[in-house]
Amino acid sequence: xxxxxxxxxxxxxxxxxxxxxxxxxxxxxxxxxxxxxxxxxxxxxxxxxxxxxxxxxxxxxxxxxxxxxxxxxxxxxxxxxxxxxxxxxxxxxxxxxxxxxxxxxxxxxxxxxxxxxxxxxxxxxxxxxxxxxxxxxxxxxxxxxxxxxxxxxxxxxxxxxxxxxxxxxxxxxxxxxxxxxxxxxxxxxxxxxxxxxxxxxxxxxxxxxxxxxxxxxxxxxxxxxxxxxxxxxxxxxxxxxxxxxxxxxxxxxxxxxxxxxxxxxxxxxxxxxxxxxxxxxxxxxxxxxxxxxxxxxxxxxxxxxxxxxxxxxxxxxxxxxxxxxxxxxxxxxxxxxxxxxxxxxxxxxxxxxxxxxxxxxxxxxxxxxxxxxxxxxxxxxxxxxxxxxxxxxxxxxxxxxxxxxxxxxxxxxxxxxxxxxxxxxxxxxxxxxxxxxxxxxxxxxxxxxxxxxxxxxxxxxxxxxxxxxxxxxxxxxxxxxxxxxxxxxxxxxxxxxxxxxxxxxxxxxxxxxxxxxxxxxxxxxxxxxxxxxxxxxxxxxxxxxxxxxxx
Numbered sequence: 001x002x003x004x005x006x007x008x009x010x011x012x013x014x015x016x017x018x019x020x021x022x023x024x025x026x027x028x029x030x031x032x033x034x035x036x037x038x039x040x041x042x043x044x045x046x047x048x049x050x051x052x053x054x055x056x057x058x059x060x061x062x063x064x065x066x067x068x069x070x071x072x073x074x075x076x077x078x079x080x081x082x083x084x085x086x087x088x089x090x091x092x093x094x095x096x097x098x099x100x101x102x103x104x105x106x107x108x109x110x111x112x113x114x115x116x117x118x119x120x121x122x123x124x125x126x127x128x129x130x131x132x133x134x135x136x137x138x139x140x141x142x143x144x145x146x147x148x149x150x151x152x153x154x155x156x157x158x159x160x161x162x163x164x165x166x167x168x169x170x171x172x173x174x175x176x177x178x179x180x181x182x183x184x185x186x187x188x189x190x191x192x193x194x195x196x197x198x199x200x201x202x203x204x205x206x207x208x209x210x211x212x213x214x215x216x217x218x219x220x221x222x223x224x225x226x227x228x229x230x231x232x233x234x235x236x237x238x239x240x241x242x243x244x245x246x247x248x249x250x251x252x253x254x255x256x257x258x259x260x261x262x263x264x265x266x267x268x269x270x271x272x273x274x275x276x277x278x279x280x281x282x283x284x285x286x287x288x289x290x291x292x293x294x295x296x297x298x299x300x301x302x303x304x305x306x307x308x309x310x311x312x313x314x315x316x317x318x319x320x321x322x323x324x325x326x327x328x329x330x331x332x333x334x335x336x337x338x339x340x341x342x343x344x345x346x347x348x349x350x351x352x353x354x355x356x357x358x359x360x361x362x363x364x365x366x367x368x369x370x371x372x373x374x375x376x377x378x379x380x381x382x383x384x385x386x387x388x389x390x391x392x393x394x395x396x397x398x399x400x401x402x403x404x405x406x407x408x409x410x411x412x413x414x415x416x417x418x419x420x421x422x423x424x425x426x427x428x429x430x431x432x433x434x435x436x437x438x439x440x441x442x443x444x445x446x447x448x449x450x451x452x453x454x455x456x457x458x459x460x461x462x463x464x465x466x467x468x469x470x471x472x473x474x475x476x477x478x479x480x481x482x483x484x485x486x487x488x489x490x491x492x493x494x495x496x497x498x499x500x501x502x503x504x505x506x507x508x509x510x511x512x513x514x515x516x517x518x519x520x521x522x523x524x525x526x527x528x529x530x531x532x533x534x535x536x537x538x539x540x541x542x543x544x545x546x547x548x549x550x551x
Contacts, residue, residue, distance in 0.1 A: 005116065009032075009109045016109070025092060029088050032109060042078070043078050046069075049067075052064050053066075067126065075313075086430060091105055117133065142219045143222070145222075158219050164212070169199070175195045191249045209297060240297060258301065261302060266294075267297075291396075298376075299311060318360030321353065322361065342407065399468035402468030
């Protein structure tokens with residue numbers, strides 16, 4: 001049954017891409033609803049399920065596709081299929097007059113199936129298959145508007161940059177096969193440090209950490225439903241999920257957790273700065289996603305995978321909501337620029353939908369984002385450096401959230417363009433889930449939080465919100481071009497590396513050539529023939545005479 005759950009969206013989605021037909025949208029919606037119902041049943045009535053398919057045998061060692069249901073996988077699958085279902089409904093309104101709507105929804109469904117393959121995968125090979133299929137799906141989704149140069153560029157960049165991480169993942173698969181570690185449990189107990197470092201490299205590229213963050217920001221050229229699914233519960237969220245599954249391996253890897261702290265913390269701060277400097281709504285949300293992913297990886301590095309999970313779930317709800325609502329606002333304003341979006345939401349939509357997502361993103365009650373952020377604060381408070389880092393992130397989060405709220409404050413004039421209920425209904429549902437997440441937390445229990453413990457974090461958010469709302473002078477550093485500039489430096493470094501490689505290769509070839517010619521000359525002169533000795537002696541004597549005359 002588990003294999004059927006995973007293969008059905010992959011097969012139907014692929015068929016929908018190549019064999020489109022008029023009622024494809026309804027079929028895909030029905031399958032999406034059935035997938036969510038099945039996953040919801042698996043978390044309400046948990047049962048152990050195991051599916052295995054022997055793919056090939058290499059050197060007497062079987063390499064198989066192996067799926068297994070465990071509590072965290074069931075919850076992650078439920079979250080993924082829920083966001084997919086809401087994104088499918090949203091797409092029906094978003095692409096109501098688009099003839100290629102069936103194609104887009106088919107790719108969205110196949111993309112969800114790829115994520116499920118990774119979520120339920122019980123070995124690295126199975127997870128790698130889903131990981132790769134998500135890369136292909138992201139290319140098709142981001143490049144949906146193929147007539148636009150920016151969309152084609154963003155899709156190609158996403159494909160190429162994430163391939164760096166895929167190579168690292170493939171190395172991890174190869175190492176696991178060599179050491180006969182064929183399950184997550186075996187890898188956690190007996191896996192080598194090389195596997196852990198390869199997984200860290202894979203997650204860094206896929207989850208847009210460090211210098212790889214620019215691909216996710218450019219990916220905003222894709223449609224809003226695709227952005228909501230990619231950012232909320234698939235692809236980029238697969239990185240922290242993967243690290244949570246391999247927490248024990250990271251704990252006995254020398255330097256692994258420290259590296260995750262540095263990588264996640266630095267990325268979170270730099271991306272938050274980029275969000276403060278962004279002038280376009282989807283880029284601001286993209287930078288905030290990179291920052292939130294950095295917080296998840298920071299929490300894992302601090303040894304608290306449960307905090308990372310709480311951040312992941314809360315982020316999935318409020319980020320999907322913000323993308324849905326921002327899509328409505330952009331559609332009505334006919335622009336994604338923050339300066340042109342004032343009054344694009346009705347007062348009820350602004351207060352009940354958008355503000356709920358904004359409170360979650362900044363880490364304020366009554367949302368799940370508040371509890372997740374406070375859990376991170378409590379974890380970070382054990383060290384002065386991590387505590388200051390968390391307070392800085394709270395300050396920056398409050399600043400870019402206030403900037404977003406300020407841009408969308410309703411005015412007296414009502415929106416000109418009407419919005420279909422297909423775009424509004426998912427927003428209503430996910431808004432309720434953001435609120436419910438304040439009281440209900442899947443898979444883990446949240447420690448009680450007392451108000452006297454939260455005031456430093458809340459004060460930092462409030463100060464940041466004040467700066468974001470009233471500071472109108474552009475920040476020279478926070479212009480949103482920090483990552484593109486960093487990416488250009490990386491490309492320049494790559495160019496230098498190629499030049500050094502070329503120079504070393506050419507220099508080595510030159511040295512080898514000289515040695516070969518010297519060897520031939522010695523062999524030619526040492527053949528025992530008197531005339532050759534006489535010729536070489538004459539040449540040497542002539543050279544000495546010419547040198548002495550010159551001197």
